[in-house]
Amino acid sequence: ETGVTQTPRHLVMGMTNKKSLKCEQHLGHNAMYWYKQSAKKPLELMFVYSLEERVENNSVPSRFSPECPNSSHLFLHLHTLQPEDSALYLCASSLRGPYITEAFFGQGTRLTVV
């Protein structure tokens, strides 16, 4: 148990559906991240929130929409996804200071778009 919890663990959705991924951290961290991990590719940073402000948006298509209502919760809203968006979506959190300290990951959401 890393102190970062993601739900759901698995999600199958059609291309016209709307769904949301949820992440919650209990570590007192002030930065939260969404990463995408596709088969045989490095982890891709999607979004970073620091103190509830989005500080990084890594050219992610608008069909992915993040939301950070407070420093403990992070959402990723999904709509009109494509089959190539099928991947493992990982949430992480860290303590942002003068430099980055350890980032801890949630269990991930395995997303399949049909």
Place this chain on the structure above:
Amino acid sequence: QKEVEQNSGPLSVPEGAIASLNCTYSDRVSQSFFWYRQYSGKSPELIMSIYSNGDKEDGRFTAQLNKASQYVSLLIRDSQPSDSATYLCAVNEGDSSYKLIFGSGTRLLVRP
């Protein structure tokens, strides 16, 4: 484009041997370096962090950092079959206090 390079492997070692995993990075001003272990179908698990040149030991794991050569390594002593996994190297980008760049990982196989 900042990069973190790792040999994809697989690196195959017998049980009880030392496994040596290597990582190079392109950004000279990076300050934070991490090793994660990822089992198939699972999320990455942090196993080591290192911030200054030299060695850092934690149990069977030793991280080594050489900023001049832009090189970070992970040694696993007395390798066990349960160490078989993909090992990811992560480096902060530049002087960023929040952006981590990951390598593509090295797959380690420990033969019984």
